[in-house]
Amino acid sequence: MILLLCISFGARASxxxxxxxxxxxxxxxxxxxxxxxxxxxxxxxxxxxxxxxMLKNPDFISGVDSITIFGSASLxxxxxxxxxxxxxxxxxxxxxxxxxxxxxxxxxxxxxxSVFNWDVLIDLIQNDPLVPYREExxxxxxxxxxxxxxxxxxxxxxxxSTNSYITNNFAKYMRTATSVFFSIxxxxxxxxxPEVIEVQNDSVPIVVDDIEExxxxxxxxxxxxxxxxxxxxxxxxxxxxxxxxxxxxxLSGLNVEVEVPVGEHFxxxxxxxxxxxxxxxxxxxxxxxxxxxxxxxxxxxxxxRDQMTGWFxxxxxxxxLYDIEWKTKGYxxxxxxxxxxSGGFAHKISRNWRMEYSLGVGYMTNKYREYIPQKCxxxxxxxxxxxxxxxSAWIGPTRAKVSLVWMINKK
Numbered sequence: 001m002i003l004l005l006c007i008s009f010g011a012r013a014s015x016x017x018x019x020x021x022x023x024x025x026x027x028x029x030x031x032x033x034x035x036x037x038x039x040x041x042x043x044x045x046x047x048x049x050x051x052x053x054m055l056k057n058p059d060f061i062s063g064v065d066s067i068t069i070f071g072s073a074s075l076x077x078x079x080x081x082x083x084x085x086x087x088x089x090x091x092x093x094x095x096x097x098x099x100x101x102x103x104x105x106x107x108x109x110x111x112x113x114s115v116f117n118w119d120v121l122i123d124l125i126q127n128d129p130l131v132p133y134r135e136e137x138x139x140x141x142x143x144x145x146x147x148x149x150x151x152x153x154x155x156x157x158x159x160x161s162t163n164s165y166i167t168n169n170f171a172k173y174m175r176t177a178t179s180v181f182f183s184i185x186x187x188x189x190x191x192x193x194p195e196v197i198e199v200q201n202d203s204v205p206i207v208v209d210d211i212e213e214x215x216x217x218x219x220x221x222x223x224x225x226x227x228x229x230x231x232x233x234x235x236x237x238x239x240x241x242x243x244x245x246x247x248x249x250x251l252s253g254l255n256v257e258v259e260v261p262v263g264e265h266f267x268x269x270x271x272x273x274x275x276x277x278x279x280x281x282x283x284x285x286x287x288x289x290x291x292x293x294x295x296x297x298x299x300x301x302x303x304x305r306d307q308m309t310g311w312f313x314x315x316x317x318x319x320x321l322y323d324i325e326w327k328t329k330g331y332x333x334x335x336x337x338x339x340x341x342s343g344g345f346a347h348k349i350s351r352n353w354r355m356e357y358s359l360g361v362g363y364m365t366n367k368y369r370e371y372i373p374q375k376c377x378x379x380x381x382x383x384x385x386x387x388x389x390x391x392s393a394w395i396g397p398t399r400a401k402v403s404l405v406w407m408i409n410k411k
Contacts, residue, residue, distance in 0.1 A: 033081075033301070035088030037096055048096070055101050067109045069094055080237060087111065118150075124170045132161040238307050239410045243356065243403045245271075252277060252286060257403070264302040267312075269294045273320070283373055283382075285325035290335075292318025294342060306348060314342040316360060316399075325373060330384065333368035337398055344401070352407045360399035366392045 031041065039045050054060055069090040090111045097109065122141050125131050140153045155163040243257040252275055259269035273290040294316035298308060319336045340362025348354050368391075371384040 030089055030092075033085070035085055035092055037089075037092040052100060055097065067097070069109065069111050121166070121170060125166075128169070130165075132165055133157045137162055137166075237410055239408045241308060241354075242406045242408065243269075243271075245401045245403050247400060247402050248273065253288065259296075259308065259405075261307045264307065265298050267296045267298065267308055269296065269314075271318070283325065283327050285323050285330065287323040288320060290318060290320025290322075292316050292337065296342075309346050309348060309354065311345050312343065312358075316340045316342055316362070328372060330371050330373060331368050332371065332384075333366055335364055335366045337362050337364045339363055340398055342399070346405065352409065354405040354407065356401065356403040356405055358399075358401045358403070359397060360401075361396060362398045364394045364398050366394070368392065 030037070037044070039048060094109050094111055118141050122138065125134060125137055125141070128134075131137060136157055137154060140150055140157075143150070145153075154166070157163070238261055240261075241259040243259065245253075245255050245257070248255045253273055254275050255271065255273040257269055257271040259267050261267045271290075271292050271294070273288055275286050275288050277286045278284070294314045296312045296314035298310055298312045300310055317338055317340065319334070321332075321334045323332045324330060340360045342358055342360040344356060344358025346354055346356040367389075369389040370387045372387060373382055374385050375382050
């Protein structure tokens, strides 16, 4: 016979019980959007000491058959982020056990990230009549669809009102649902009757009758282990974005920009402006070659948001050359923007398309030459006659953008 001893941990939970005796469960705290098991975070120090005391007990470890670690997260953020967090939180505990107690459990620890623990959320919603679209939410949670589709359906309820309520009121409880299970060999005669094991903030009580059957058939616990994601459900994340500034395009200033996400809060963008037009026997010219690089920081909690959306600020630098002529007068030159500050906002208009609005203020130096076009010489061709040259500097707006953005995603 096998007896399951549950040790729960998460980002929010009640304080672990005190006392000299080893507790039946432990709670480890994780910061929001973090998988780092910090010893000095909340009550982790006390919990880790008691866990170490249990794992150093020869009588205890001699009876341990295996350890299974289930990881989970709240609904905040995308499914991909929560999948990663649930796995990394479980791995953080496994790494600690293997580092602190080498050679004892190395070959007997398995990690099963379940992403979400729906039992906790179902119980909370059933006891809160203020949840928007409460009955519809419970019907989704009790359905047989996979985790990702449940999240999508919940976030669509009431234009997002249900998801906002769950995020604001229940997320902290869902992050307590990651668990560690020790399978301990016990003598058959010591288990005389069914025993109820309660898992704090994790799942409904488990009635242990014939434990061997539970161990041999893990599919008996679908509420703990995440269902396999359907092959038909495709997940996307941005690979890079292609942009064009509509304001420049309207002024015949062809341009293209590529922006690449760097983590959740940063992105790196490169822009190239390249109109090269001559009109009416070379009396009108708009010739510009310009390039710049920009590093952006996207503000706010990025969980639950698409990358490269919302408010941002950035720093940029660039340089270029130009030739602008209007019939009787023209200017050629080179300019450098060694430093600029930008700010703006971006939002989705469809899955793959976005709009972005931004303004940049910086310092620009300009070396120019003024000329007049004139038809002269033995060849009777148009020539540019230099009139004067000089240098100038400018502090102020150096760019304005209303950009159409096409997202290139990866599955």
